[in-house]
Amino acid sequence: MNSRSLGQAGELLAIKFLQQHGYRIIQQNFKTRFGEIDIIARHRRQLVFIEVKTRSSVEFGHPEEAVTEKKLLHLKRCAQVYLLQKRLDCTCRFEVLSVQWGSPPACKLLPLD
Amino acid sequence: MLARVHSFSLWGIEGYPVEVEVDLAGGLPGISVVGLPDQAVKEARDRLKPAIRNSGFDFPVSKIVVNLAPADLKKEGPYFDLPIALGILAASENIKLSRLDEFAFVGELALDGSVRAVKGMLPMALKARETGKIRLVVPQDNAEEAALVEGLSVFPVSHLGECVDFLQGKKDLPAYRVALDKLFASGSRYGVDYSEVKGQAYAKRALEVAVSGGHNILMIGSPGAGKSMLASRLPTILPSLALEEAIEITRIHSAAGMNQGKLVTTRPFRNPHHTVSDIALIGGGNLPGPGEVSLAHNGVLFLDELPEFHRNALEALRQPMENGQVTISRARGRINFPSRFLLVAAMNPCPCGWYGDSSHACRCSLPQIVRYRQKISGPLLDRIDIHIEVTSLPPSLLLKERMEEPSAAIRARVEKARKIQAERFKGEGIFFNGHMSPAQIKKYCPLTEEARSLLEQALTQMHFSGRAYDKIRKIARTIADLDGSEIIQPHHLSEAIQYRSLDREIC
Numbered sequence: 023m024n025s026r027s028l029g030q031a032g033e034l035l036a037i038k039f040l041q042q043h044g045y046r047i048i049q050q051n052f053k054t055r056f057g058e059i060d061i062i063a064r065h066r067r068q069l070v071f072i073e074v075k076t077r078s079s080v081e082f083g084h085p086e087e088a089v090t091e092k093k094l095l096h097l098k099r100c101a102q103v104y105l106l107q108k109r110l111d112c113t114c115r116f117e118v119l120s121v122q123w124g125s126p127p128a129c130k131l132l133p134l135d
Numbered sequence: 136m137l138a139r140v141h142s143f144s145l146w147g148i149e150g151y152p153v154e155v156e157v158d159l160a161g162g163l164p165g166i167s168v169v170g171l172p173d174q175a176v177k178e179a180r181d182r183l184k185p186a187i188r189n190s191g192f193d194f195p196v197s198k199i200v201v202n203l204a205p206a207d208l209k210k211e212g213p214y215f216d217l218p219i220a221l222g223i224l225a226a227s228e229n230i231k232l233s234r235l236d237e238f239a240f241v242g243e244l245a246l247d248g249s250v251r252a253v254k255g256m257l258p259m260a261l262k263a264r265e266t267g268k269i270r271l272v273v274p275q276d277n278a279e280e281a282a283l284v285e286g287l288s289v290f291p292v293s294h295l296g297e298c299v300d301f302l303q304g305k306k307d308l309p310a311y312r313v314a315l316d317k318l319f320a321s322g323s324r325y326g327v328d329y330s331e332v333k334g335q336a337y338a339k340r341a342l343e344v345a346v347s348g349g350h351n352i353l354m355i356g357s358p359g360a361g362k363s364m365l366a367s368r369l370p371t372i373l374p375s376l377a378l379e380e381a382i383e384i385t386r387i388h389s390a391a392g393m394n395q396g397k398l399v400t401t402r403p404f405r406n407p408h409h410t411v412s413d414i415a416l417i418g419g420g421n422l423p424g425p426g427e428v429s430l431a432h433n434g435v436l437f438l439d440e441l442p443e444f445h446r447n448a449l450e451a452l453r454q455p456m457e458n459g460q461v462t463i464s465r466a467r468g469r470i471n472f473p474s475r476f477l478l479v480a481a482m483n484p485c486p487c488g489w490y491g492d493s494s495h496a497c498r499c500s501l502p503q504i505v506r507y508r509q510k511i512s513g514p515l516l517d518r519i520d521i522h523i524e525v526t527s528l529p530p531s532l533l534l535k536e537r538m539e540e541p542s543a544a545i546r547a548r549v550e551k552a553r554k555i556q557a558e559r560f561k562g563e564g565i566f567f568n569g570h571m572s573p574a575q576i577k578k579y580c581p582l583t584e585e586a587r588s589l590l591e592q593a594l595t596q597m598h599f600s601g602r603a604y605d606k607i608r609k610i611a612r613t614i615a616d617l618d619g620s621e622i623i624q625p626h627h628l629s630e631a632i633q634y635r636s637l638d639r640e641i642c
Binding site (some may be wrong): 086087118 | 161162163164196
């Protein structure tokens with residue numbers, strides 16, 4: 023599996039995982055000139071911006087360790103663009119979903135503060 | 136999960152206790168350090184991961200918050216690497232560090248997990264005893280320094296893994312002990328001696344007087360006359376160090392990171408270059424550190440080419456010379472650095488250097504010479520009791536093989552004279568003749584009728600300034616002490632008169 027299809031497979035798995043946990047998916051792969059948001063969902067009356075990170079093994083570290091400050095900055099900027107475009111005024115939060123490929127694959131939801 | 140580790144940090148030449156709190160929580164993996172860390176502390180974040188991994192432990196994949204309390208003091212340096220690493224391991228619950236709470240830890244980590252020495256170990260160890268944290272885990276290379284503090288149990292570690300084994304109770308470390316008397320074994324440790332200096336009996340005698348009475352001294356002489364050679368051997372005739380003095384010196388040098396983790400057993404000799412800034416000389420900086428005057432504490436500060444020093448640097452010397460300490464005030468607090476030193480300065484007699492020399496002609500005009508000498512301000516000159524001229528040796532003397540007096544013999548006389556002074560100034564708050572106030576001079580330096588008339592004659596005939604009168608009496612007091620004489624005799628006085636060459640007018 024190449025890295026692109028791994029990412030896509032990870033995102034599919036992520037959506038299933040989120041839905042199981044009561045998230046309502048609003049949009050996938052929202053693109054702006056700052057980058058893209060993997061998943062936008064609603065959960066407990068909050069808007070959630072989710073970055074999905076998939077890794078095939080932990081040999082080079084856990085998936086969540088690969089989310090850098092810079093990437094989070096992009097995520098936050100994209101979120102601002104989204105809120106502006108939709109003229110939304112609601113509380114929101116950011117989360118990272120780490121997907122570790124394997125059998126079975128493991129998903130972990132990490133809050134950002 | 137939360138872990139708490141005791142540690143210490145350095146502020147000036149004082150240690151202070153720091154509590155390192157480590158919390159692991161869910162969230163994106165990363166370390167944030169709070170509690171006013173400086174750059175070196177923040178960089179610990181990046182050192183920790185490899186250090187822990189390369190020691191064979193798992194680095195927890197979670198959000199790590201490190202708090203350094205008290206949070207209002209700026210934390211400097213790499214002291215917290217070891218305590219933070221231990222805190223992370225303890226908080227991650229994979230490892231049970233049952234004895235963590237019994238000790239305080241200080242140490243920098245290398246990427247392979249080995250523990251590196253830090254500066255300022257002695258002040259921190261002193262504080263540890265003061266605050267009752269008497270069990271201290273320190274880097275191997277700092278062990279001797281920390282163990283100098285009596286009543287502390289010092290456990291040196293060389294590797295993070297070793298430290299963890301120790302805290303788990305898997306391995307027992309013996310407390311490190313130093314044999315103070317062995318460290319303090321007598322004998323010359325200086326590597327230089329006055330027996331190597333040929334001739335210059337007059338200068339050597341003047342230095343002996345200067346050291347005995349704590350008189351600051353200025354040597355004026357042509358290039359190559361031997362001023363630096365004479366000055367650099369001064370520590371060898373200073374009284375041998377007492378342990379308390381050695382610890383005081385070590386404390387300052389440790390805070391400056393200059394003692395290689397060892398007790399300083401020799402008196403310092405500092406000779407800053409003449410381009411030195413006032414901050415480097417006095418001490419200071421953003422996180423204040425000791426300057427040259429404090430590094431010369433209990434020893435000698437040698438200023439070669441005195442007129443070439445920056446004026447503000449020289450003027451800044453006045454307070455430390457007067458008070459025996461430097462006070463540096465910052466918004467965050469005040470620091471006192473002790474600075475009791477003997478000032479020894481050297482200069483050329485004129486800009487070209489050859490004024491008064493027998494073998495070279497001086498090319499300077501009189502105004503040039505006057506201007507050159509005026510670079511040293513009156514107030515500074517006022518604090519220098521003895522000025523002597525050092526003349527270069529004639530070749531015949533230079534080639535002669537002659538036994539010169541060794542430093543040990545001179546030191547014996549110095550120690551005797553100092554003992555007399557200690558007796559005299561009991562309860563006066565000073566130690567040396569050189570520090571006498573005018574009232575004390577009047578009390579302790581009475582002149583016989585004969586001596587008085589001699590001094591009067593000298594003052595009028597040799598155009599001495601008024602300032603010279605007290606100085607000469609102080610120096611004469613020291614010379615009499617060296618002689619073991621209670622009364623200042625005329626010959627003591629006449630010797631003292633020779634040590635005021637700058638008071639005479641240039642002609």
